[in-house]
Amino acid sequence: MRVRELFDLDGQVALITGGSRGLGLQMAQALGEMGCRVVITARKADELAQASSQLRELGVDATTIVSDLQNPAAVAPLVDATLAARGQIDILVNNAGATWGAPAEDYPDEAWHKVMNLNVNAPFFLAREVGKRSMIARRHGKIINVASIAGLKGSLGPMQTIAYNTSKAAAINFTRALAAEWGKYDINVNAICPGFFPSKMTAGLLDKLGQTVVEQTPLHRLGDDDDLKGAVVFLASRASRHVTGQYLAVDGGASVV
Template identity: 55%
Template structure:
């Protein structure tokens, strides 16, 4: 007999590791996983931010812990995986969300800045996914990996946006997601990506302010920016048994912006 929809979306007994989870989109998605029953490990660079975020989750009745780590650094990324497995015993859901951007015209882009963005946005995703897969997911014959890409991966930039390294890294995340899904499907591991559009986050606030919030809303078919619950549904779908037959896919959550840009 097939399960009821509430059972398919239930994450009770599951554990989740969320990078970049101390604020913004990462914290929103951590709430989604925890509200569905998962125990959540948050990670980002700053302990103070993590402590506040974990307290917020705990106040909502979610089991939450945190580990400070810079996922642009290999030793800290591997340490994060090892410590999470030591504390939780297993990881059922890995949400790769930590990211960085750099706004400068392509002809002026410093190589060091390019490397910084790529190391966190792509290399860090690979190292953590490999470490978690080898540490538990392959052995337990199952797991969910969710990679945060961006609509910046889908088209060239609108006028005023100068984020070559960021866009390139997020395009790489989609390729990484699809290739990894093909390789690890035999282990029962699904790998999918989310491509957020414009949300009010620390990473995008400057861009939204410079281009004008009303202007950016007007460019979206739904005439709005993303809010603090718009990523919850797709996160839970990818993380739960409701999405167990979905792998190697990406979905834009952007109010339709990528549809307009794609037609331009």
């Protein structure tokens, strides 16, 4: 097989959570440009509409579904709607996430549960549902969990985000555990660990510490709008068919210092 063919995703269906903006939209664009029929989901209809318009301007075949994955009851209807629209799910990108900053001794119960519900529970429930209904019987599937370099360290400088760091470490081991179980079904499960990218989630921190983050990153830059595209296409395509249970840090080297 020619190398270009290994990365071709023509006709594949990709479901991307948190796909209306930021890293989710970046990955939806990349998968769409490589031939995927993409389904993006998020809580806000207006943001989904804007993202869909942006994707269609690029020639991407995009469908939107409003869904709040903080609520476990939203998982099955999301899969129902995706299968009704597209017939199958070949690629699942668990990207939706939340964070909350507070000292550990004062961390609110509400904040802990919010972060864990979206960052840990939702990816598992969604992977379980997609696996049972579209991947296992077909012996075909790629699951990509968006973790973070925050899951590789106890802390990232002055960030007081114990739930976020804990949840992203859980996402990495969830990736390993599911890969070990579902390899027999020819399902690949891998994770991407982004470093600092400008986004709504990181805006406040980068306003205060952006220059320090850049100085402490070996490549001396933040991630930009193109930096996750190659990683997600690799992990979604046949090029990674012998890769499972792994994480790929896309962080300018921040996790190695």
